[in-house]
Amino acid sequence: MTIFDPKTDAVIIQFMLEEGRKHKKPFSELSKKIKFSTKQICHRWNEQVDPRIERGPLSDKEKEFINQWVKENRKSDGKIRWTRCQNDLKLIFNKLRSTNKIKNAWSSEQKRLARKEYMSPITTSFNNDDNHKVGITEITPVFTSMAVFPPTLQTNFHPGFKQPDKMRPVF
Incomplete structure (x- = not known):
């Protein structure tokens, strides 16, 4: 949801295209005319309403x-x-x-x-029974010390809420 309405956008566009180059600090001049801060107007102009800015995805x-x-x-x-x-x-x-x-x-x-x-492939090789080298590629975290396994929920787990029945995990 935006705090700017189409009327305010029209005022910003008109001011910037007609008088913007005449002022050293056009956004501060514009903030005197409308109820928004200089920073809000600058961001709105640069990111949303400047007609020169190309919309759509980057190639x-x-x-x-x-x-x-x-x-x-x-x-x-x-x-x-x-x-x-x-x-x-x-x-x-x-x-x-x-x-x-x-x-x-x-x-x-x-x-x-x-x-x-982080998820770079690590290839390990070993000899099988026929003395042929076999390579296995696994995707494992590079930083194994940072790998954290998710905790498992136990059946006697109670989160400590006033109504634990509503928060009890279903198995």
């Missing part, structure tokens, strides 16, 4: 570009200048994407790679 080439760009342009302290990535993406693909969409694409890729690394 595979755009995702590859973002990942490569971050590898090459990440600061030594780990900071990433997403607006610069946004500008370079616009120059290459001629599509203006929101910085939030760019960050989400990169973050999703990092999470996917972390899951892939």
Whole structure:
């Protein structure tokens, strides 16, 4: 659910397209006209109502570009200048994407790679009876010390609620 209505969006769009470039801080000027904070207006403009921003999913080439760009342009302290990535993406693909969409694409890729690394295949080999080497590939966590098995529920388990009958596990 959004706190902005279509009328407020129309005011933001009109102001930003007609007068936005005239002001050093257009969002603070706009916040004087409508009831929202500068931060709320800035986020709404940049992520939702800016008509120049392309909607829809990123292409595979755009995702590859973002990942490569971050590898090459990440600061030594780990900071990433997403607006610069946004500008370079616009120059290459001629599509203006929101910085939030760019960050989400990169973050999703990092999470996917972390899951892939965590669940890497480990191949073990041994000799069978015929002295032939046989390889077995298992998917096991790399960090075996972090592997936690889920606790099993026991029949005498009572969670300590006032009405334990409603919370009793069904076996």
